[in-house]
Amino acid sequence: MTTNQSPQPRDQSEERSSDADEYIQITNLRKTFSKGTIVACDDVDLDIGPEDFVVLLGPSGCGKTTTLRMIAGLETPDSGTITIDGREITDLKPKDRNLAYVFQNITLYPHKTVRKNIQFGLDMKTDLTNEAKQERVEHAADLLGLSDLLDRKPKALSGGQQQRVSLGRAMVMEPDAFLLDEPFSALDAKLRDQMRVEVKKLQRKLETAMVFVTHDQEEAMTLGDKIVIMHEGRIQQVGSAYDIYNEPQNQFVAEFIGSPSANMVEATVERRDNGVVVENRWFSLPVTEDDQSLESGQQVTVAFRPEYLELDAENGQFELDVNVVEPHGKDDAVYLSVDDKEFTAITSQGTITDESKSLHARVSPDNIWIFDDTGQRLV
Numbered sequence: 001m002t003t004n005q006s007p008q009p010r011d012q013s014e015e016r017s018s019d020a021d022e023y024i025q026i027t028n029l030r031k032t033f034s035k036g037t038i039v040a041c042d043d044v045d046l047d048i049g050p051e052d053f054v055v056l057l058g059p060s061g062c063g064k065t066t067t068l069r070m071i072a073g074l075e076t077p078d079s080g081t082i083t084i085d086g087r088e089i090t091d092l093k094p095k096d097r098n099l100a101y102v103f104q105n106i107t108l109y110p111h112k113t114v115r116k117n118i119q120f121g122l123d124m125k126t127d128l129t130n131e132a133k134q135e136r137v138e139h140a141a142d143l144l145g146l147s148d149l150l151d152r153k154p155k156a157l158s159g160g161q162q163q164r165v166s167l168g169r170a171m172v173m174e175p176d177a178f179l180l181d182e183p184f185s186a187l188d189a190k191l192r193d194q195m196r197v198e199v200k201k202l203q204r205k206l207e208t209a210m211v212f213v214t215h216d217q218e219e220a221m222t223l224g225d226k227i228v229i230m231h232e233g234r235i236q237q238v239g240s241a242y243d244i245y246n247e248p249q250n251q252f253v254a255e256f257i258g259s260p261s262a263n264m265v266e267a268t269v270e271r272r273d274n275g276v277v278v279e280n281r282w283f284s285l286p287v288t289e290d291d292q293s294l295e296s297g298q299q300v301t302v303a304f305r306p307e308y309l310e311l312d313a314e315n316g317q318f319e320l321d322v323n324v325v326e327p328h329g330k331d332d333a334v335y336l337s338v339d340d341k342e343f344t345a346i347t348s349q350g351t352i353t354d355e356s357k358s359l360h361a362r363v364s365p366d367n368i369w370i371f372d373d374t375g376q377r378l379v
């Protein structure tokens with residue numbers, strides 16, 4: 001295989017020293033629009049390893065695309081820096097960055113064949129022979145399962161195949177990293193699942209960093225080695241799928257990740273001789289991980305995932321009315337309420353039926369999180 005852009009030797013680094021996790025370093029990136037009135041991104045700090053699969057995840061408008069476009073050079077940051085392997089690229093033109101961008105909307109040339117579409121970016125490269133270009137196109141087509149379709153025009157391809165051609169076009173450039181902005185959002189659910197598996201396998205084979213933008217938490221969890229959760233232009237947490245699910249650092253992450261969402265309920269801290277509890281009109285839970293920052297009388301939010309609300313419990317703490325039982329396959333989601341407060345539980349298929357009217361419920365104290373009134377995690 002032809003490789004004409006071996007990375008810069010690491011000892012040429014003038015910035016912070018690069019190591020395995022810091023191949024692409026994003027420092028303090030800020031971007032505003034409309035004369036500073038819209039802050040699209042702020043304080044964005046992120047280290048990406050040379051073979052990381054990084055997913056930027058967050059609700060619409062949180063700054064994912066803007067962040068990705070700044071990495072690509074399609075948008076100029078107001079402040080902050082981006083380096084690749086120690087080399088600052090913040091002010092380089094997109095074409096001088098050796099990064100490949102795959103857009104949300106499929107952007108193929110309708111009159112060109114698959115082969116020509118894949119080869120498109122390579123045609124600009126004058127330092128490669130025609131044979132070398134063909135070799136790259138065929139290798140990419142082979143990895144993407146497009147070998148038999150090279151002579152077709154885009155309209156004779158399915159949506160999934162078309163997006164694979166876009167990936168192929170990015171692959172032949174042999175970039176230092178792939179930047180993908182919701183590349184599968186136009187595909188139907190089944191195909192999206194399939195493409196996810198393929199892109200993950202592909203990334204492992206290519207051993208090249210990918211930064212993948214999505215608003216879909218399931219997509220993020222299945223793809224990302226490192227998931228970056230954004231909200232209102234700021235990074236909320238960076239971690240593995242398990243980290244962000246099990247140990248959310250703030251209330252936004254706790255509510256955003258997980259479906260159905262975690263239960264959130266107001267409570268008051270009570271310090272007693274025999275320990276600390278959080279209590280409200282329905283239950284009183286011991287705080288097993290005593291945190292000295294909890295003060296008596298403090299108002300907090302107690303959160304727990306639906307799977308930790310045990311129903312039909314022998315030593316239940318409070319009583320709940322069953323409203324709806326929603327089958328999800330192996331499990332059911334059970335929606336309940338007491339007074340005006342709604343709760344959700346996950347139970348094995350068929351354990352609870354709509355006929356079960358009132359149930360004793362129990363929250364497992366080992367599995368609660370506690371957030372202060374600004375949403376920061378305390379316990």
Ligand SMILES: Nc1ncnc2c1ncn2[C@@H]1O[C@H](COP(=O)(O)OP(=O)(O)O)[C@@H](O)[C@H]1O
Binds near residue numbers: 064
């Ligand atoms: N070119 C632009 N002009 C003005 N506002 C923009 C522009 N691009 C993005 N924004 C705003 O910046 C914020 C972040 O947008 P974006 O990065 O596209 O979010 P996401 O990709 O997470 O949906 C949004 O409020 C959006 O409306």
Ligand SMILES: [Mg+2]
Binds near residue numbers: 064065066
């Ligand atoms: Mg976007």
